[in-house]
Amino acid sequence: MKIKNELSNAVKMSLMNYVNEGTPTGNFLYSVLTNNLFEAVGRADEKSLMGLPHLVKFIYNEVPCGCYGSPEKVKEWKGYKCLEMIVKDDPMNPELISTL
Secondary structure, eight states: OOOOTTTTTTHHHHHHHHHOOOOOHHHHHHHHHHTTTTHHHHHHHHHHHHHHHHHHHHHHSSSSSSSSHHHHHHHHHHHHHHHHHHHOOOOHHHHHHHHH
């Protein structure tokens, strides 16, 4: 499923980078991912506000549930993906492997 064109390319890329690599997002997307509707609406530009229902639907249906829903889940996801990238770079490091 593709994210509809109602969202800016910046939001799309930020979401994909966050999901795939644990890259921090902007404030609007962080608010969406942490389930803070008031903050998300308050921070959204016009295009993001119009695309918000599509973004939420995409996240709900297509994004791993462990990476959204609360600030704690977002923080854990970023840490997990960061550690995953380190292990990928050095797969034989037993100290890193034991933490997974």
